[in-house]
Amino acid sequence: MNPLGDPFNGNSPAPLHMIDILRKKRDGAALTAREIEYVVAGAASGAIPLEQLAAWLMAAWIRGLTLDETRALTLAMRDSGEKFSPAPLGKAAVDKHSSGGVGDKTSFLVAPLAAACGVAVPMISGRALGHTGGTLDKLESIPGYRTALTLKEFEEVLKKCGCSIVGQTPTLVPADRVLYALRDRTATVENASLICASILSKKLAAGLNALVLDVKTGSGAFLRNEKDCEFLAALMVATAEAAGTRTAALLTDMGQPLGRAAGNWIELAEAVELLRGNRPPYSEDLRELSLILAGWMIALGGQAATPESGYERAEAALMDGSALRIFLAMVEAQGGDANVFEDPVGFHRPGATAVVEAWESGFITEMDTTALGWAVQRTGAGREKAGEPVDPHAGILFHARRGAKVERGEPLATIYATREAMLPEPSELLRGAITISGTCPEFVPQVSRIFTRENAGKYLEDAVR
Ligand code: URA
DSSP states (O other), X not given: OOTTOOTTOTTSSSOOOHHHHHHHHHTTOOOOHHHHHHHHHHHHHSOSOHHHHHHHXXXXXXXXXXXXXXXXXXXXXXXXXXXXXXXGGOSOBEEEEEOOOSSXXXXXXXXXXXXXXXXBEEEEEOOOBTTBOOHHHHHTTSTTOOOOOOHHHHHHHHHHHSXXXXXXXXXXXXXXXXXXXXXXXXXXXXXXHHHHHHHHHHHHTTTOSEEEEEEEEXXXXXXXXXXXXXXXXXXHHHHHHHTTOEEEEEEEEOSXXXXXXXXXXXXXXXXXXXXTTOOOTTOHHHHHHHHHHHHHXXXXXXXXXXXXXXXXXXXXHHHTSHHHHHHHHHHHHTTOOGGGGGSHHHHOOOSEEEEEEOSSSEEEEEEOHHHHHHHHIIIIISOSSTTOOOOTTOEEEESOOTTOEEOTTOEEEEEEESSGGGSHHHHHHHHHHEEXXXXXXXXXXXXEEEEOTTTHHHHHHHHHO
């Protein structure tokens, strides 16, 4: 026996070495929590070189991580930096996370709706990348709105308004910053355990009591395969519940853009129109999903007995204007000019506009939502590389939904681009992404499956068997 202990047994007090951990994972063995903590600490501090971290990510991607390894990775990443404590707010802290999509602006609705019903919503959001939009970019189309708050400022806005939507601070979950950038460069993004740990570590570092996950399915989803979406949803629920956060995951349809606007300012304008209690055309799916998600947030946060009664409370807060008042107060508390919502159309100043008309008569049978997301990005509303600026006034307004009957020449969408020369590309992408045919497509429900602590564990047991 080696007097220093067995370096291959992670429970021994012997010092750990990254090369041994790499060999162990490469050969398909499960790592101990201590070994995973070692990797995460080394990623956050820079003590482990990037080539070894990259090799570990690839080994983890190919060999897979067990449920215990996934939980250990999530918790170690959560604890890799500063954390937010919602205790001074004196309310249950509840957030919603969406796995991304096109036209997904539910955050602007669910945050004030849940806050109006008595829970605190400390929401840490991301930016647009690839075909999906980013909540922070959309909010920054409001003149003056600050997304980079200190944790102290975040707490002050939460105390004042009940919700706050900000970006990740440099000190929150530093391990994810390093590992996510490496995953992006080493083809190791699409792995349920790595995605679960990356998403949950950031949510759990905000000290949440409860979390609602909106996992997208369909042509615009990050994971296209329905079974992969289910596995990820169940894994996130089981992992977050094991960390003490009440969690539900809803699988929701991203087989067409959510609502009628996809872009930056135009999405905020649509959300605020709903918060005013209006029912604009083609926004019904957005209204419904926002109320469902808010209902779950309110129920898991202890302010309603069931998600259905949470839905009713949220709808009342939508119709009596209390959620709108909270949203506008949050905008002002974060330095934004809330007056722009008085004339949303007047404030909208796109560089160039074009209307795409139906090229034949029939039903809209399919919308390739990922391609539509790229069309939105090409208007100038999104970015190709991290750090690039986005155009607040660019985007696409849809005038028809899946299942709609359209006549040749009828407007399908209005494209708002930064410059005239940028109009043809998104117009072409849009024409290629929409299928018009003679048959009406089948109805697709907005929510196809729900995972909670009652069914997630069993699902995972069956899936890994
Ligand atoms: N979003 C994240 O934050 N992390 C992932 O791994 C995937 C999506």
